[in-house]
Structures are given as C-alpha cells and as structure tokens.
Amino acid sequence: MDWEGVxxxxxxxxxxxGKTTLAAALALALAAEGRRTLLIExxxxxxxxxxxxIAALPYEERRVASVSPAQLGLSGPRTSGDVFALAIDTExxxxxxxxxxxxxxxxxxxxxxVGFVDFATTIAPGVxxxxxxxxxxxxxxxxxxxxxxxxxxxxxxxxxTGRLTRFLNVNSEVAGLARxxxxxSQAQAVMGVLKxxxxxxxxxxxxxxxxxxxxxxxxxxxxxxxxxxxxVLVNMVRPPVLDAAAVAAAHGDHREEVAQxxxxxxxxxxxxxxxxxxxxxxxxxxxxxxxxxEHSERVALEREQRAELAALDLPxxxxxxxxxxxxxxxxxxxxxxxxxxxxx
Amino acid sequence: xxxxxxVLDLDxxxxxxxxxxxxxxxxxxxxxxxxxxxIGLRAAERGRRTVVLTIDPARRLAQSMGLTELDxxxxxxxxxxxxxxxxxxxxxxxxxxxxxxxxxLAHADPERARAILDNPFYxxxxxxxxxxxxxxxMEKLGQLRATGEWDLIVVDTPPSRSALDFLDAxxxxxxxxxxxxxxxxxxxxxxxxxxxxxxxxxxxGLLTGTLGKIFGAQLLTDLQTFVAAMDSMFGGFRERAExxxxxxxxxxxxxxxxxxxxxxxxxxxAYFVDRLAADEMPLAGLVLNRVHGTGAPxxxxxxxxxxxxxxxxxxxxxxxxxxxxxxxxxxxxxxxxERVEVIxxxxxxxxxxxxxxxDVPVVxxxxxxxxxxxxxxxxxxxxxxxxxxx
Numbered sequence: 001m002d003w004e005g006v007x008x009x010x011x012x013x014x015x016x017x018g019k020t021t022l023a024a025a026l027a028l029a030l031a032a033e034g035r036r037t038l039l040i041e042x043x044x045x046x047x048x049x050x051x052x053x054i055a056a057l058p059y060e061e062r063r064v065a066s067v068s069p070a071q072l073g074l075s076g077p078r079t080s081g082d083v084f085a086l087a088i089d090t091e092x093x094x095x096x097x098x099x100x101x102x103x104x105x106x107x108x109x110x111x112x113x114v115g116f117v118d119f120a121t122t123i124a125p126g127v128x129x130x131x132x133x134x135x136x137x138x139x140x141x142x143x144x145x146x147x148x149x150x151x152x153x154x155x156x157x158x159x160x161t162g163r164l165t166r167f168l169n170v171n172s173e174v175a176g177l178a179r180x181x182x183x184x185s186q187a188q189a190v191m192g193v194l195k196x197x198x199x200x201x202x203x204x205x206x207x208x209x210x211x212x213x214x215x216x217x218x219x220x221x222x223x224x225x226x227x228x229x230x231x232v233l234v235n236m237v238r239p240p241v242l243d244a245a246a247v248a249a250a251h252g253d254h255r256e257e258v259a260q261x262x263x264x265x266x267x268x269x270x271x272x273x274x275x276x277x278x279x280x281x282x283x284x285x286x287x288x289x290x291x292x293x294e295h296s297e298r299v300a301l302e303r304e305q306r307a308e309l310a311a312l313d314l315p316x317x318x319x320x321x322x323x324x325x326x327x328x329x330x331x332x333x334x335x336x337x338x339x340x341x342x343x344x
Numbered sequence: 345x346x347x348x349x350x351v352l353d354l355d356x357x358x359x360x361x362x363x364x365x366x367x368x369x370x371x372x373x374x375x376x377x378x379x380x381x382x383i384g385l386r387a388a389e390r391g392r393r394t395v396v397l398t399i400d401p402a403r404r405l406a407q408s409m410g411l412t413e414l415d416x417x418x419x420x421x422x423x424x425x426x427x428x429x430x431x432x433x434x435x436x437x438x439x440x441x442x443x444x445x446x447x448x449l450a451h452a453d454p455e456r457a458r459a460i461l462d463n464p465f466y467x468x469x470x471x472x473x474x475x476x477x478x479x480x481x482m483e484k485l486g487q488l489r490a491t492g493e494w495d496l497i498v499v500d501t502p503p504s505r506s507a508l509d510f511l512d513a514x515x516x517x518x519x520x521x522x523x524x525x526x527x528x529x530x531x532x533x534x535x536x537x538x539x540x541x542x543x544x545x546x547x548x549g550l551l552t553g554t555l556g557k558i559f560g561a562q563l564l565t566d567l568q569t570f571v572a573a574m575d576s577m578f579g580g581f582r583e584r585a586e587x588x589x590x591x592x593x594x595x596x597x598x599x600x601x602x603x604x605x606x607x608x609x610x611x612x613x614a615y616f617v618d619r620l621a622a623d624e625m626p627l628a629g630l631v632l633n634r635v636h637g638t639g640a641p642x643x644x645x646x647x648x649x650x651x652x653x654x655x656x657x658x659x660x661x662x663x664x665x666x667x668x669x670x671x672x673x674x675x676x677x678x679x680x681x682e683r684v685e686v687i688x689x690x691x692x693x694x695x696x697x698x699x700x701x702x703d704v705p706v707v708x709x710x711x712x713x714x715x716x717x718x719x720x721x722x723x724x725x726x727x728x729x730x731x732x733x734x
Binding site: 014015016017126160162208209210211213241254257258260261262264265266267283284286287288289290291292294295297298301323325 | 371372373374400402403404468503607608609638639640642643647651652654655658665666668669670672673674675676677678679680682683685686689713714715
C-alpha cells in the first residue's frame with residue numbers, strides 16, 4: 001500500500017476525466033478489510049448519489065456502501081468495511097461553524113435573514129473554501145469516545161485542477177481578507193493538516209494531451225504551494241488491442257497478404273472462384289487498414305502521454321475503460337484495480 | 345424508433361449577414377474551444393470579419409491562433425486564408441481581472457476607482473467570485489459588439505460547474521450588489537437603526553459587532569469601504585448586465601450546444617437546451633464532437649469477431665509470412681469489432697437525445713486520433729462541421 005499514514009485523500013483532475021468516479025472507487029478500496037472511510041463531495045452536484053444509485057444526499061454523513069475483499073476480487077479475511085458519504089452544503093456548513101464558535105442565537109437568525117451567508121461566500125470565496133476543506137480536515141482527525149479515529153480515511157472529491165490550488169491554498173486566500181480573528185485561525189489550522197504527511201493530493205487524467213498537460217501543470221502548482229503531491233490516476237485506459245500488429249499494418253505494405261487472410265477467414269463468401277472471393281473482401285481492406293493507422297497513431301500518442309506522466313516520478317495507477325459507462329459493478333471493479341495496484 | 349435528426353447547416357448560419365454572435369456552450373472536455381475556433385476560421389475564410397473570444401484555451405490551441413498571453417485585445421490570426429476575400433480572423437483570450445478593472449474605471453472617477461481597485465475585497469471578488477469569469481466573458485462580448493467593428497463574434501463560454509452560469513452570473517452579481525446586506529452595510533448606523541434594520545428587529549450594532557467578531561474588525565472596515573465605493577457603480581453594473589442579457593436574446597445571436605456522444609456530456613447538453621428554451625435564447629443546434637465512424641459498416645462486430653477467431657485457431661503448419669499476415673488480419677478484425685461496438689453505443693446515446701429533442705438540428709464531427717493544434721486542423725474541423733448539410 002503506497003499511502004500508509006495518509007488520512008485525507010484529495011482527488012482532483014480536469015473536467016470529464018472521471019474524478020468523482022475514481023474518488024468513490026478509492027473510498028471503496030480504502031474501506032476493504034474492515035475499515036471505514038468517508039467520501040466527501042463539495043460542489044453540490046450530487047455526483048456520489050448518482051454513482052451509487054441512491055437518493056440525493058443530505059448534509060449528513062451516512063453509509064452508502066459496504067465492501068468486502070471478495071467484492072473487490074481479493075482473497076483474504078471476510079470482514080467487510082463501510083463507506084460513508086457526505087455532500088457538504090456551504091450554507092449549512094457556515095451556520096454550523098458559526099454556531100459552534102459563537103452561539104449566535106438571535107444574531108445568527110438575523111444574519112441568515114439578510115443573506116449574510118450568500119454574501120460571505122460570494123464576496124470572499126476563500127471563506128467558503130476554508131469551510132469545505134475545514135470540514136474534510138475535521139472528519140479526518142475526528143476521534144470517537146474510545147479515542148480512536150472515527151474514519152480510517154477521508155476521500156474528498158475536490159474541484160477540478162484549474163481551481164484546485166486556489167481551493168486548497170485557503171491560507172493565502174483568506175490571509176488578505178481576514179488578517180486576524182477566528183476565520184484566520186481556522187484557515188491556518190486547515191493549512192496545517194493539508195500540508196502534513198497525512199494528506200495526499202491525487203490527480204485523475206486520461207491518456208490525452210490536454211488532461212496530461214493539466215496534470216503536469218497541476219502537480220507543479222501543488223509543489224509550489226507546498227501541498228503534498230499524491231498519485232497519478234490514469235482513467236479510461238483502453239486495452240492494448242494488437243498494438244504491434246497495428247503499427248506494422250500501418251507502416252508496411254501488407255495489403256495483399258491481409259486480403260488473402262480475410263478470404264481464408266471466410267469473409268470472401270462461399271464462391272468457388274478465388275477471384276470472386278478476393279474481390280468480395282476488397283471493400284473491407286482500405287477501411288480496416290485506415291482504422292489500424294488511426295489506432296497506431298493513438299497508441300503512439302498514448303505512449304508519449306505515458307512518458308510525460310512517468311517523468312513526474314509519482315506513483316501511477318491505470319484504470320480500464322468500462323465500455324457502456326460506470327455502474328455499481330464497474331465501480332467495485334475500479335476499486336479492486338486500485339487495491340491491486342497498491343493505491344489502497 | 346428515432347429517425348435521423350435534423351441536420352444543422354453551419355454555412356448558412358455563418359454566411360447569414362444577420363448572424364452577428366455565435367455562442368458555443370457545453371460542459372468541459374467536449375472540444376468547445378476547438379469548435380469555436382474552427383467556426384471562426386471558417387467564417388473568416390468565407391468572407392466575414394470575425395473575432396473569436398476564448399476563455400481558457402489549451403496552450404497549443406491558443407498558439408495555433410498566435411495567442412501567447414492574456415492580453416484582452418483581439419489580435420489578427422496569421423495564416424488564415426482571407427487574402428482573396430473581405431474576411432478577417434482575429435482572436436483574443438479573456439483577461440478576467442483586467443476586464444473587471446476596465447468596468448470599474450469606466451464607471452467611477454479616478455480617485456474612487458483607485459480605492460476600489462486597491463481594496464482586498466475587490467481583489468478577491470475580481471479573481472475568485474464564482475461567476476466573475478462568466479460575467480466578464482459576457483461583459484467583453486458586449487464591448488466587442490458595441491464597437492460595431494465585427495461582422496461576427498464567436499464566443500467560447502467558460503467551463504462552468506453548472507453549465508449556464510454565464511446566463512445567471514450578471515444577474516447574480518447584480519442582485520448580490522443590490523442585496524439587503526450591502527444596503528445595511530452602506531446605510532449609516534443612525535439611519536439604519538430606524539429604517540432598514542427595524543423590520544429585522546436587530547440593532548445595527550449587534551449585526552456589525554457579530555461580523556466583526558467573526559472576521560475581525562479590520563476586515564469589516566475594508567468591507568464597508570469597498571461597499572461604499574462600489575455603491576456609486578451599482579446602477580451602471582445592473583444596466584450593463586441587463587443589456588448583455590438582452591443582446592444574447594436578440595436576433596442575430598445563435599447558440600450552439602457542444603457535446604460528445606457520451607451519456608454525461610449529452611445529459612449536460614439536454615440541460616443546456618432546456619435552459620436556453622426557458623430563457624428564450626435562440627438555439628441553432630447541437631454540435632456532436634468526436635463521433636466514431638467506419639468505412640466498412642457492412643461488416644458487423646459479430647462477423648468480424650468470428651472471422652478473427654477462425655484465423656487465430658488456424659494451425660501452425662503454414663509459412664511464417666502467411667501466419668504473420670493472418671495474425672495481423674485477426675488484429676484488424678478485432679479492432680474493427682471494437683470500433684463497431686463503439687459506434688453502436690454512440691448512436692444509441694445520440695438517439696436518446698434526439699428522441700427527446702427532435703427539433704434540435706445536429707451536426708456530427710468525426711473523432712480524430714490526436715488534438716488539434718494548427719490552422720489546418722481547425723480548417724478540417726470547419727469543413728466537417730459544414731459537410732453534413734450537403
């Protein structure tokens with residue numbers, strides 16, 4: 001397991017790469033072997049509920065799945081673990097926070113009435129981010145009555161890479177606004193957790209140019225901000241269908257031999273005349289070879305992208321493309337892959 | 345069963361002198377910016393004086409249009425084939441903060457403007473307000489349109505979390521600046537005690553005291569200074585937001601929803617179509633990017649798989665060269681089978697959309713092996729966008 005000691009896993013990536021899916025899969029994988037994890041969503045999209053096929057989540061931690069090693073295709077003890085989920089609602093988080101620290105009473109109601117929450121999170125987006133990351137940090141450190149951590153790990157489905165550093169770097173965001181006071185101290189406490197070895201920031205990418213570029217830039221930004229770089233999660237990797245052969249077909253002239261092989265395979269029909277059978281496969285040849293050329297171009301591009309990612313020198317994980325979209329079964333399969341590859 | 349969707353005629357849209365603005369919207373990662381750039385190039389090469397406004401283009405795409413930095417001014421794109429016609433292609437990348445600064449400078453006297461620009465709240469708002477980017481994109485669009493310099497403006501919208509933020513952002517910023525709390529903060533305490541605060545039955549002191557306790561007194565002072573300075577500009581802001589919104593609804597504006605033939609992207613696209621209809625925004629059609637095809641549709645996945653299997657089960661008693669050719673042919677057949685399955689899946693996804701929105705014209709753009717990063721690539725996409733109408 002590559003992330004021993006990490007309590008807070010932050011998962012981000014370019015839009016469209018499947019970061020919510022992989023955050024959920026990671027939470028499942030980390031829960032195997034009788035553990036308990038919390039999956040947090042911060043953007044109000046209810047992506048978790050959609051993935052697990054359940055009703056919209058309230059602002060409350062609730063169990064969304066249990067997972068046994070067998071469900072992840074692993075052998076081992078039969079103890080199952082639990083995944084809890086929480087969709088953070090900014091407004092409620094702010095009120096809860098204020099109530100916890102100030103016992104606002106009448107003033108709290110007034111604040112709500114005049115639209116203070118909207119106001120505070122609008123005028124100072126950093127304040128909202130402190131609340132969201134603060135909630136995740138709190139859950140990661142929370143201890144039960146027995147003195148043990150309530151969650152073995154917390155996985156946060158964070159905003160996309162473009163906004164990630166700003167989102168996590170709450171300290172500097174808030175510093176310009178609140179130079180003293182409780183929000184300021186809260187920001188500092190959150191930063192302490194985020195920059196510690198208990199946190200890892202993973203980025204999800206595809207083997208395509210733009211997401212890979214964004215991932216490389218993302219890790220650079222994280223490093224500059226002093227935030228702990230985690231792993232590279234390569235999503236939707238297609239199985240290698242005939243890489244070598246496709247490349248050969250694309251570059252060499254095998255037209256006639258391929259034609260004969262297609263006839264051999266019966267695609268030329270049952271005519272007795274060899275010439276007729278040969279003529280029957282003719283319309284297939286160019287399209288098949290063209291598809292091979294496209295395929296080999298893509299394979300070459302993917303190789304370049306893999307090299308770019310390898311240069312990051314971070315633990316990498318490859319998750320297969322699930323044709324037909326991700327259902328619950330697919331989610332467990334991805335979790336199993338993450339577990340097998342050492343991400344959990 | 346669904347019939348074939350209505351086909352979007354791009355050339356008719358961009359050749360029409362009445363079309364002055366094309367807005368490309370869609371969720372992230374579907375090739376929206378590329379589509380906007382390709383449409384801009386095609387329009388310019390067909391004789392229109394065109395500007396492409398991009399928000400956050402991929403580096404190499406930006407380079408292909410000669411954009412190397414945010415500079416907020418349209419620059420001519422080298423390499424557009426416009427020498428023989430009246431068309432021109434210009435492009436610009438939105439600098440959100442600078443656009444906001446310009447709005448402030450336009451609506452406040454220099455001293456007040458300086459006070460606003462230096463205020464930490466303004467800096468936070470102009471850089472990070474959820475919706476600032478959307479609002480400024482629309483602001484810039486309004487500015488470009490107002491110059492009257494352009495036959496056609498092609499806009500790429502920001503990759504918003506909630507897809508149509510750019511429609512809401514101006515209104516949201518407007519209502520925010522108009523909100524109760526702003527009024528309370530800008531109302532002198534003695535007046536507030538009597539009027540604004542009365543119905544809430546709370547004293548001004550209690551409220552500001554609480555805010556001060558939470559954020560610290562310095563912050564509250566900054567905030568009040570900021571709000572007071574902005575106060576004079578509210579009217580101007582609202583007016584601008586309203587006129588941009590009207591511009592989007594006006595004749596001469598066309599929305600294109602961009603998507604890929606995948607469930608998530610088309611779900612978002614459906615949301616866009618509904619929202620545009622609700623706001624009475626003129627939808628021109630759906631651009632479906634990255635659609636797979638094959639030159640051999642007559643060969644089904646099942647037959648290709650079976651043939652591949654037959655070849656793979658052939659004995660070893662053959663010449664090496666023939667065996668090699670058979671392995672290769674089997675590979676080609678497996679690849680084809682995979683392709684045909686992808687095509688089927690994409691078509692089913694598309695058909696579900698078409699069944700719900702039969703009136704939305706669709707244009708499909710074939711998938712390319714790699715990303716587009718030069719004008720030739722954009723030109724090719726432009727041709728493909730126009731081709732289905734023929």
